[in-house]
Amino acid sequence: MADGNGNTPLLQVKDLKTYLFTRYAVVRAVDGITFDLKEGENLGLVGESGCGKTMTGLSLLRLLPQPAGRIVGGQIIFDGQDILTLDDDEFRKLRGTQMSMILQDPMTSLNPVFTIGDQVGEPLLLHQGLKGNGLKDKVVELLRLVRIPVAEVRVRDFPHQMSGGMRQRIVGAIAMSCNPKLLIADEPTTALDVTTQIYFLKLMRELQQQFGMAMIWITHDFGIVNRMCDRIAVMYAGRFMEIGPLVEMFKRPVHPYTIALLNSVPRVDRKVDQLYSIEGQPPDLRQEMVGCPFAPRCSRVKPICREQYPDEVVLDSSHKAYCWDVK
């Protein structure tokens, strides 16, 4: 496990609540999550679509959809300062330099009318004030870093001239351009082909060894988590169900949702007759929830689950679950 030497974590999130105020209802996208992240650590945020994992990522970068999205409670302490108290100008100096993000779809996250070079150079120009040849050299160096062949020629290309895998690597280069301490990758490989996916993940792992940034992997794919992460947090309906070290979570999951989710994924190394399937649908986040959000679909549900949200159960210092049925 990549571990920082300091005792204070790089990132501390305390009881973060992000709500979306739409015309018709308030969507409780993130409803009180707490976690921390050490320097150089890889945390996987796993859950189904609509469980709030992307909103968590966007909250950390203060990039919530406007005007609907608002952080209504909690603290985000990054590198010793509470970033929710910073004003926009101050925060802008942090975003892109100290923390950045790779979005899901490289087809839409690059601007089609600017060249690759312009787009990779933009954060360098804005944050580091590089100009002219210095800027150009740095851009080519970054493109080489993400293995774009003949980088010095391809800086003048436009995104549509690149394949999907290359585009995602370019997005990676942009995110890495100012050596961030925290990189959030939101489903970075979902839009890529399987074999390209592995190549990208392997590259990210190498870059991480080189630059030592901490990463949050937002995904629904246990395979990616498995390959890349030190710890996993399982999210459901805006809340954490369970968080713990990778091996622990796979070998000894305790929360019924984690167990069900792991059993519902087909495996390549053995054949099972029937997959475990979780009946029902994830809850509607527009309604205020009483009790555990997973209770309606849970096979181990107790009366108290429907009345009160479970307290944190600490299994050991790093493995925690939120369930009434876990001792």
Next chain:
Amino acid sequence: MTELLLEARAAQKYFPVQKGLLFAKTVGHIKAVDGVSFSIEEGKTFGLVGESGCGKTTMAKCILLLEKLTSGQVFVGGRDISKLNGEQLKQYRGMVQAVFQDPYSSLSPRMRVRDIVAEPVVVNRRLSRKELKERVTEVMGVVGLHEEMGNRYPHEFSGGQRQRVAVARALSLSPKLMVLDEPISALDVSIRAQIMNLLRQLQAQYSLSYLLIAHDLAVVRHMSDQVGVMYLGKIVEYADSNELYAKTLHPYTKALVSAAMPSEPGVRRDEIVLSGEVPSPLNPPPGCRFHPRCPFAMPKCSEGEPALVEAFPGHKVACFLHSDKVAQPEATTVSSNGKKPS
């Protein structure tokens, strides 16, 4: 034993590429499907795996008669489907149905679910209104939807329920063969298992045959009896599902298996990481189509194209590493060829 329901023999589908507007001339062909042969037994599932652009969906479209094969034949129930017409064609369409990837776009937003499920029956069969209603209620029940849900529109359903509607529509004509084109990729993780279980239960109940198209080997393994691995319009490996995973031969299949990700931490098998991208089917590389990305490429791979030969009983592979059953050469490190795919 079991009979063959479908047999594809050297199926080819080329799409012409034209240049010029007024005096358009064909400048080349995209060889989407280039000599693919496989068969599906009654009541079994054949899985077709490959990355996007490898021609697996085009193959499915040819079977559904949405595209016409350039050459080769597809036999279903012993008949060449390109020669069907009139009543036989109508019968064929009832026999072969499809479920598509994205239930958000494959269901008409303006029709009630009841009408969506009924439509194939209305078009293909003559039933009284009462019989039709009974049939719709029946198939909806089979896929786990309540009768009163029929009055709703697709947007009122979740992704998993919509895919159930799509399955019900496909079932309404009691088909023998269902083409499942990435039936679960658009669904949520916890819903995927529901749909996979439903499809397998239906198969057992009605002895349906499935042509399953997917890019995820774990899904194909779970669902299929036989698997064909496609790369750039050709099948490169073909075997029983268990055999394929126990004894993976082709380097591309190995790469796919290692891409299917370890299911448990700590199990780090030998990984084959491919560099580069899938080349364009307009201008496939000479020799073996996989050789520019293959970590085991030999000089002769760029010269001749390996044939699909039986390396073990029932296990076919198109690769020079196995064509003469020579011992496998030592694995070389993955070379980054740095070539720009044209």
